[in-house]
Every structure is written in structure tokens, then in C-alpha cells.
Amino acid sequence: xxxxxxxxxxxxxxxxxxxxxxxxxxxxxxxxxxxxxxxxxxxxxxxxxxxxxxxxxxxxxxxxxxxxxxxxxxxxxxxxxxxxxxxxxxxxxxxxxxxxxxxxxxxxxxxxxxxxxxxxxxxxxxxxxxxxxxxxxxxxxxxxxxxxxxxxxxxxxxxxxxxxxxxxxxxxxxxxxxxxxxxxxxxxxxxxxxxxxxxxxxxxxxxxxxxxxxxxxxxxxxxxxxxxxxxxxxxxxxxxxxxxxxxxxxxxxxxxxxxxxxxxxxxxxxxxxxxxxxxxxxxxxxxxxxxxxxxxxxxxxxxxxxxxxxxxxxxxxxxxxxxxxxxxxxxxxxxxxxxxxxxxxxxxxxxxxxxxxxxxxxxxxx
Numbered sequence: 307x308x309x310x311x312x313x314x315x316x317x318x319x320x321x322x323x324x325x326x327x328x329x330x331x332x333x334x335x336x337x338x339x340x341x342x343x344x345x346x347x348x349x350x351x352x353x354x355x356x357x358x359x360x361x362x363x364x365x366x367x368x369x370x371x372x373x374x375x376x377x378x379x380x381x382x383x384x385x386x387x388x389x390x391x392x393x394x395x396x397x398x399x400x401x402x403x404x405x406x407x408x409x410x411x412x413x414x415x416x417x418x419x420x421x422x423x424x425x426x427x428x429x430x431x432x433x434x435x436x437x438x439x440x441x442x443x444x445x446x447x448x449x450x451x452x453x454x455x456x457x458x459x460x461x462x463x464x465x466x467x468x469x470x471x472x473x474x475x476x477x478x479x480x481x482x483x484x485x486x487x488x489x490x491x492x493x494x495x496x497x498x499x500x501x502x503x504x505x506x507x508x509x510x511x512x513x514x515x516x517x518x519x520x521x522x523x524x525x526x527x528x529x530x531x532x533x534x535x536x537x538x539x540x541x542x543x544x545x546x547x548x549x550x551x552x553x554x555x556x557x558x559x560x561x562x563x564x565x566x567x568x569x570x571x572x573x574x575x576x577x578x579x580x581x582x583x584x585x586x587x588x589x590x591x592x593x594x595x596x597x598x599x600x601x602x603x604x605x606x607x608x609x610x611x612x613x614x615x616x617x618x619x620x621x622x623x624x625x626x627x628x629x630x631x632x633x634x635x636x637x638x639x640x641x642x643x644x645x646x647x648x649x650x651x652x653x654x655x656x657x658x659x660x661x662x663x664x665x666x667x668x669x670x671x672x
Contacts, residue, residue: 308368309343309366311365311395313391313392313406316363317384319536320380320381320384323359324378326353326358327377333422335416337378339377346364353422356502356504356540356541357504358424359512361536372418373402375413376415379413383404387409388406391406393406400416400417424539426527426539427526427527429530431467432521433467434489434519435489436516436518437519443472443474444463444506444513445636446663448463448506448507449483451478452477452503453503455478457479459546461543462506464498467489467495469494470488472487472488477548480626481632481667484550484664486661500543502542505538509540518534527541527544528542556648558645558646559621559647562618563615563658564596564615566634566637566640566641566642567640570635572612574631575610576627577628578608580602581600587599587625587627588622588624589621589625591614591620592616592621593617595611595614596611596614600627621646621650624672625653625669626667630655630667633667636665637655637663638660639658639660641658643657650669653666
């Protein structure tokens with residue numbers, strides 16, 4: 307195997323692939339990137355057996371072959387070489403020579419046949435969507451995913467397709483975000499899949515060209531997403547996502563509308579003196595006014611008063627301040643609407659007009 311490639315052409319796919327490769331591997335070959343040269347194309351593959359990224363780029367003066375090269379070492383060398391320089395890679399037995407200008411490197415390699423195959427089932431469903439649209443949907447929900455929760459279905463993101471509607475849902479058990487959007491073309495099917503947490507975070511990182519169209523294909527076990535010259539694959543979480551729809555089917559207090567920026571600033575100031583572990587703040591709501599207060603074990607106290615458009619009953623409820631700030635920061639409008647369930651079991655945070663994004667946070671006891 308031998309080829310010449312421009313530094314920038316190799317650097318971008320290498321950076322994208324290295325994100326998937328775990329630093330600590332059970333199999334040494336998984337720390338490597340698989341390189342296959344054929345017909346003046348170089349195909350790069352990286353995987354951790356749960357997620358895989360495949361990139362295809364043009365090369366010159368190539369001779370066919372395949373080998374696996376230590377991914378991070380190769381990336382570090384490419385980063386440190388001069389901009390726009392040409393890089394020549396040539397396989398010699400179990401080594402790969404990397405030549406560029408006056409630089410010479412020799413990397414130990416492992417045979418391509420040792421590289422594990424990523425098991426995929428037949429993809430029977432697919433849809434296309436604008437990358438910017440999909441990235442926005444991810445942005446509004448991924449911060450709510452659980453991390454290493456024993457309820458492993460929460461360590462991921464629910465993607466629900468219902469003909470021409472797309473819904474993304476994430477929850478860590480204390481809060482839940484729902485983002486809905488419409489697809490350009492009707493799909494003609496109804497499906498629910500759970501994307502794994504690491505896959506979602508990698509996918510968000512890969513969606514950097516917001517104008518491109520991406521193709522999403524999936525089965526019951528796998529998802530495959532084509533982004534320009536890149537193919538992202540992941541194994542799905544094999545579980546049933548809890549039915550969150552019931553939380554919408556209950557009685558509520560009168561909605562409270564208030565300026566988003568004012569609420570955000572008040573919350574940020576009060577949270578400074580909240581308990582470091584629970585970040586708890588109390589909302590005392592009365593007609594026309596809202597008091598946000600907190601105290602901590604060191605006996606510090608904070609209090610802020612806000613004028614609100616509310617004529618309902620008196621109400622007192624406490625929340626994790628960070629959860630509320632995350633929700634309010636993701637609103638696109640200048641007005642935040644807070645709606646508390648009548649049994650004080652949850653609070654909805656959304657926008658006055660456009661309801662594509664909803665955030666639900668559970669109260670805490672202080």
C-alpha cells in the first residue's frame with residue numbers, strides 16, 4: 307500500500323474518526339485506524355465496536371492495499387506537519403513510513419485482517435433531513451441525557467418518526483426535553499429507536515456543515531447516517547423508552563410568562579448561594595410577583611423579586627437551579643412560559659408561540 311495525500315485532506319477525517327476510538331482498548335487493533343487504498347480512494351475506518359465512522363477521500367500516486375495504523379499518533383503527526391504539505395504513506399512489512407518534506411517517521415502497524423467487522427443488520431427504514439435542522443434538534447435535547455444510569459435506556463436519546471413528524475426526547479429521570487419538527491418528505495412509517503449517548507455526542511460533533519442533506523437509515527438494532535463523504539454507524543440501545551406522554555395529560559396551574567433574560571440573570575445570581583450539591587432554589591409565586599430564594603449550610607441567603615403576569619393561586623415550589631438554567635438558555639424566544647402541574651409534580655418550560663421545544667423539570671424538596 308502506498309499513496310500521497312494533502313495534509314488538510316487527511317487531517318479532517320482523522321480528527322472525526324479519533325473521537326470514536328477509546329483511549330483504553332481491550333483489543334490493541336481498536337486503537338488503530340483501518341486504511342484501505344483502492345482506485346485512488348483512501349477509506350478510513352475507526353470503531354469501538356459500538357460506534358463506527360468511515361470516511362472516503364481522494365489520493366494520488368496510489369497502489370492498493372490495507373493496513374491499520376495507530377490513530378492518535380498519526381493524527382498528532384499530521385497536526386504538527388506544515389499546513390498544505392503533502393504526505394506520503396508507504397507500507398513496508400509491519401511498518402508504515404510517513405514522509406513529508408524533510409520529515410521521516412516510521413509507525414508500527416497491525417494487519418488489516420485483524421480489524422473487527424462492524425456487525426450491521428439490514429436497514430429497512432430511512433429518511434433525509436437538513437443537517438442544520440437535525441443538529442438543532444440534538445442541541446435542544448442532548449444535555450438531558452443520563453450518564454451511566456442503571457436505567458440504561460435513559461443513557462441515550464429517543465428518536466421517534468411518525469410519517470412526516472420527527473420527535474427527539476431525552477431524560478435523566480429528573481428532567482425531560484422534547485423537540486418536535488417536521489420532515490420535508492412523508493416517510494409512511496412509525497418507528498421509535500434509542501440512540502446511545504456516546505453516538506449522539508459524536509454525531510453532534512460531526513454535523514459541522516449545516517447546509518448539507520443527511521440520510522438516516524435504521525433497523526431495530528443499528529442506525530447508519532451518511533454525512534457528505536462520511537458514514538456514521540451505531541448500535542441502538544435495545545430497550546423500550548418509558549411512556550412520557552402521561553405527563554402532558556394532567557391539570558395545570560395558570561401559565562406564568564416572564565422575560566427570559568430577566569429570569570436567567572436572577573436565577574444565576576441566586577444560584578451562587580445555593581447548596582453546592584443540590585443547587586436548590588425556591589419559587590414563591592403570588593398574583594403579580596415571584597420570589598426566587600435560596601440558603602445553604604453556611605447560612606448564606608439570597609432572594610430576588612420579579613414582576614410576573616400571573617393571577618392564579620399562591621404557589622411554592624423548589625427546583626435545581628442548573629436544570630432551569632439549561633432549559634431557559636435553550637429557548638429561542640425572549641419570553642419564557644412556566645406552567646406548574648396542579649399536583650406540583652412537574653413544571654413545563656416552553657415558549658409562548660412556537661411549541662416545538664418543551665422542557666419538563668421535576669421539583670425537589672428542600
